[in-house]
Amino acid sequence: MLKQANPDVEARLIYRALFGGTIPDILARRYRQAAHQLDRTAEASELAAVAHLIDQNADLEAAELAGRLTGRLSLLTRKFAAMTYLAETLPDHQRYFVTHRSSLVAGVMVLGWNGLLTAVKLAHGLWLLRSVRRG
Amino acid sequence: MAEFIIVGSGAAGVAAALALVHRGIRPMLLDAGFVNAAAVPRVHGNLYDYRRRRDSFDLHIGTELGGLRAALDTEQSVAKLNAPNMAFVTRNAGQLAPLEQTRFHAVQSFAAGGLGNAWGAGLYRWVEEDLDSFPVSLEQLDPYFDLLTREIGISGQDDDLSPFFGSAAGLLPPLNLSYNARLAFDRYLRTRDTLRRSGINMGYPRVGVLSVPYDGRPACDYSNLEFWQSQPYIYTPAITLQKLVSRDQIDYQPGVLVESWRETNDGLTLLAADVETGESVQFTGGTLLLAAGAINTARIALQSRRDLSTRLPLLENPILQIPLIAPHSVGRRLDTQAFGLVQLNLVWQSAGHGMTLQGSLIELTAPMRAEFFGRFPLSARGNLAAMRVLLPAMMMMQLYYPGSAQPPAELSLSPNGRLRIVAPPHDMDRASLAPLLKALRMLGLWSHAALIQQPPTGHAIHYAGTLPMRTQPGAYQCYPDGRLHGTRRVFVADSASFPTLPAKNMSFGMMANAMRIATAAAIS
Incomplete structure (x- = not known):
């Protein structure tokens, strides 16, 4: 039988990886609809890999980054993208997407900090993907 | 029986209709004619x-x-x-006109007004250089460019690009530039002599977007809604179509998919299908003007001859997409009061390529921010941060090559009724863009060859050349007046008749040429 992640748990974990906190109900509902479409056309191996990561309560942000940068696990990246699109339509999520104050220094610092975090996440993500391959 | 029948209500179809109406003729216009029935509330502001x-x-x-x-x-x-x-x-394009595509991604439309409903409204006059392989002179097109400029309302300016974009007569003032575009243009004006010596010219685009109220339509409100709903300040062929229908100047017949024609001694019969029921319907007329788009006009021609063996050429403008960053704008607030499409144009007379290339500098304020998720080599949260602090500093240059920069695709009719399009593999050379990237750096816009993307062939949505016009045409080619070889009453009014594609948006040239051909058909 095809191994698939629980869509509610998946929505909760992807949201937490992107925005932190608890996913709003309306977003969870919309995400389930999108994830259903994604899963219908996904390859069994990718579905199983995502399900495994979710079962393990793994750091999905790290896994997504490693998958994206190594050209693997595009399903997880597309799930993150779908969540991002859906979240952007909510008024109380605008702060994640649009800044209304200008600061070059703050901008450079934000990018630098995220660059450092990315390096750490990448190392973790590569280890996670290895464990998925073995698992 | 209609004296003139036009197939298709896109830019070429409505221009042809306009030319006939100006001569006192009331043509019939056949079209699938889908309209927006989505129950989406209109956004104001x-x-x-x-x-x-x-x-x-x-x-x-x-x-x-x-x-x-x-x-x-x-x-x-x-x-x-x-x-x-x-x-x-x-809507339903894949069902109404099924395609089998290899290395080609065609976008087709059966909407009232055609693909023009979603265009960027770039309307560039042609100049002599653009007509090099056409059996047509610029003098034959100029009157129609003038007439269309008045009909549409085009903003722009007489500047360094006028030698490439033609006369600026009749243009409305240019649109306001976004923050990043203004800085880039100011730098261009300061370094203009150096850049022009290396073949780089920059200036305002010519767009069918109103900078001031015109002909009962409002001016652009810089609302960033261009991606999300039709805006009255952006011209689309549907505006002219609606005007012609409301004045009863054309006999508009939507809901019809034309499949083929049959010529008789005293006219022609069009065989078509009702779009909703699939039932066969027929129309009789004196003269046929094909304006269904280069791909579907070719389909109708092949189906009319039940020809499964001929392979027709299909031209397209190869494009490259160059992401650009203005470092001084990193961390700046998003310019939410911008026009969300093309801000500036750049024309590069490239000695290395031996051709003229054209770039459109586009603001990224209209699409969703999520569109850029995963484009930055950062973690997911890093991508969100980049959307906030990097995207306001980014623009995109869409670089157009002439159609001759890659071998044409081939188009043929399959026994299963599908149209087969096969494009040869072709990678554009990014390394040769080094002089352009250097010039863009002088404008304060940074990029790198490794970041340049080549979208799939067909992505430019500039399709042409399936039934090219020649001085002495052969099968599946047109005479200079647009009449299809081997026919007496069939004229090709759309870009199917183009022998080449210049490196610029073809819409305005296609509209002027459609008017020329419709006029020639009326006279003949």
Whole structure:
């Protein structure tokens, strides 16, 4: 039988990886609809890999980054993208997407900090993907 | 029986109709004619103000999840066509005109007004250089360019690009530039002599977007809504279509898919299908003007001869997409009061390429920010941060090559009724763009060859040349007056008749040429 992640748990974990906190109900509902479409056309191996990561309560942000940068696990990246699109339509999520104050220094610092975090996440993500391959 | 029948209501079809109406003729216009029936509320005011106040799911995504196509599909799609309000533009295209494509991604439309409903409204006059391989002179097109300039309302300016974009007579003032575009243009004006010596010219685009109220339509309100709903300040062929219908100057017959023609001694019969029921319908007329788009005009020609063996050429402008960063704008607030499409044009007379290339510098304020998820080599949260602090500093240059820069695709009719399009593999050389990237750095816009993307062939949506005009045409070619070889009453009014494609948006040239051909057909 095809191994698939629980869509509610998946929505909760992807949201937490992107925005932190608890996913709003309306977003969870919309995400389930999108994830259903994604899963219908996904390859069994990718579905199983995502399900495994979710079962393990793994750091999905790290896994997504490693998958994206190594050209693997595009399903997880597309799930993150779908969540991002859906979240952007909510008024109380605008702060994640649009800044209304200008600061070059703050901008450079934000990018630098995220660059450092990315390096750490990448190392973790590569280890996670290895464990998925073995698992 | 109609004296003149036009097939297709896109830019070429309405221009041909306009030319006939000016001669006192009331043509019949056949069209599938889909219109926007989406129950999406119209947004008034600014996109970003709206998003702060309201849930924009209906506007951006829609219950069919069309706005999520970029995330749900593995194939690259055109973002603007995914918006719920734009879904009608490509509605049922795959069913009405099925394609088998290899290395080609055609976008087709059966909407009233055609693909023009979702265009960037770039309307560039042709100049002598653009007509090098055409059996047509610029003097034959100029009167129609003038007439269309008045009909449409085009903004622009007489500047360094006038030698490439033609006369600026009759243009409305240019649109306001976005913050980043203004800085780049100011730098161009300071370094103009150096850049021009290396073949780089920059200036305002010529766009069918109103900078001032015109002909009963309002001026651009810089609301960033260009991707999400039709805006009255952007000209689309549907505006002219609506005007001609409301004045009863054309006999508009929507809901019809034309499949083939049959010529008789005293006229011709069009064989068509009712779009909703599939039932066969026929129309008789004196003269046929084909304006169904280069691909579907060719389909009708092949189907009329039941020809399964001929392979027709299909031209397209190869494009490269160059992401650009203005470092001084990193961390700056998003310019939410910008026109969300092309800001400036750049023309590069490239000695290395031996050809003229044209770039459109585009603001990234209209698409969703999520469109850029995964484009930055950062973690997911890093991508969100980049959307906030990097995107306001980014623009995109869409660089157009002439159609001759790559071998044409081939188009033929399969026994199963599908149209087969096969494009040869072709990678554009990014390394040869080093002089352009250097010039862009002088304008304060940074990029790198490794970041340049080549979209799939067909992505420019500039299709042409399937039935090219020649001084002495052969089978599946046109005479200079647009008449298809081997016929007496069939004229090709759209870009199917182009022998070449210049490196610029072809819409305006196609409209002027459609008027020329319709006039020639009326006279003959």
